[in-house]
Amino acid sequence: MAKVPVQFTLNGAEKAEFIDSGTTLLHALRDKIGDTSPKGGCHQGTCGACSVIIDGELRLSCLTLAETCNGAAITTTSGLSEGGVLHPLQRAFLDAFATQCGFCTPGMIMAAKVLLDHTPNPSRDEVVEALSGNICRCTGYEPIIQAVLTAARSNSQNAA
């Protein structure tokens, strides 16, 4: 079957690929483009490890067909640091010991980023709600919740 052209920006850089029709965005990102920060956990939209941001919205890349992303702006966790300086969320996850095996971490950070983009000073309940689609096996979630709250506080201090 003929390959399908797909074109989008990934973390600000233009990307163009020929893919098989029906290829998921997760597969395209990891195996075609080489951005392995989105993880393939369940491949059916239940674990959240593959979360990415498409045009400002949190999306599951394992349930998104790559060919539907033509012209989209896609953000992944690997695009968050700038010039070697970690994003406040990445910094907060490190400082709070909010990652162990690390498999859920990129998805957690994507979910948290969309939350903070829309709600810069979230309540604990709002953080819990935002992370509720992401499964973590190691941490017991509390360090992750604390990391997101800390990142929100450091954001608001920088803005002030």
Add this chain to the structure above:
Amino acid sequence: MAIRRGRGVAAINYPTGMNLGGDPTQALVHSTPTGNFMVTLSSVDLGQGMKQIMAQICAETIGVPTDRVVVDTADTDTGPHCMGTFASRGTHRAGNAVIQAAKEARQVMLEVAAEELEVNASDLETDGQGNILVKGAPQKSISIFDVALSAHFKRGRSISGRGMFLIPRSYPEKETGAMKPSTCYAHACTVAEVEVDDETGEVTVLTVKNVFEIGRALNPKMVEQQLVGGSWMGISHALYETTEPYYPNRDHGGTDFNQYLMPGPGDLAETQIIVLERPSADGPFGAKGPGEMCANPQIPAVANAVFDAVGVRIDTLPITPERILRALKAQAPN
């Protein structure tokens, strides 16, 4: 029909490692030409922090900052032998092997430094910052960087060491069957408070208060991280997780993450962690294995709390609403 509150307590001990006909781990340590140190292992870091802890142990033994140590793990084709990362044995077994390897490497390092400084190696000490000093005369010193350069390019020495830690096989005594499966035990105690809805059988864990005795905490923040996550996992095992809810009947078993239940970020019990440090006799710097024991005491504590709340003894995990309701029904007078 009411929400009933209960409190349960449980205490456990948990072996560090297990003896399967001898329990060895080996390690190799060598310096690079610029005085960094490589630790080579076949032990796996699966997120528990093995690399960080082994770097700390090697650095402490040799006398360099931790960031001067690189740990290479988990190529069982090419690395020194390890029985594996299981039974909470990684820190204890691999740590002891790394200490032995690092001591041997340190001895070579001091011998090279002694030749450079024209003193006796036994008169040298390290400052932990990457320098070797003459005891009592610290103005006479040499950096480990320069010692490594000398070893590699001038004196033809390999600053390296071999480490081996073996718990020998324990045979059962013929008369009693007694044996020694482990040499080192961690301990824990948990108090759990629950609410049980005796109409729906639903259990809510309100609080868990945990005390863990884990030997020496080699990295206190990572120990805390392990214990917080483990406490959550213990509750998850007690109340939610199973692949075969009607074992040995396989019906209704979860087949994916949708159906395999675990508490999410909105279902967390208020969790307290207290660490008791009582250094073990044979652990590296007194460490024991906190890995798996931290998810154990919550299970009997929750079961006991359910009994305290509604008076039924659930002896099959997980403690589902269905099991509680069936037990309540069996107990009710007709």
